[in-house]
Amino acid sequence: MDWNRVEGNWKQVKGRVKEQWGKxxxxxxxxxxxxxxxxxxxxxxxxxxxxxxxxxxxxTWYDSQTWH
Structure with a gap:
């Protein structure tokens, strides 16, 4: 798993994270x-x-994303 993509694009990715984990x-x-x-x-x-x-x-969330 290449988490660097998430770190490098955090501004774009954090919306997806908030959708998944609304709390x-x-x-x-x-x-x-x-x-x-x-x-x-x-x-x-x-x-x-x-x-x-x-x-x-x-x-599970990371694997479901379309960026990889």
Whole structure:
């Protein structure tokens, strides 16, 4: 998985992230700034997910996107 695409295009990608995980605030998205570890942490915090579940959910979301 090439997460660099997400980091490099965060301004465009964060709208897709917000569509997927609506509990994330604009401030959360600014803090995440494309960093996967930050996204995992915010999903754990906002949705009460375990770390491995957050990681799987991100992988599933990433794989469903049309950029790769």
């Amino acid at each position: 994330l605030t604009d401030d959360d998205l600014d803090q995440i700034n494309g960093r996967r570890e930050q996204l995992e942490g915010k999903l754990q915090e906002r949705y009460g997910l375990a770390k491995d579940r957050a990681r799987r959910d991100i992988d």
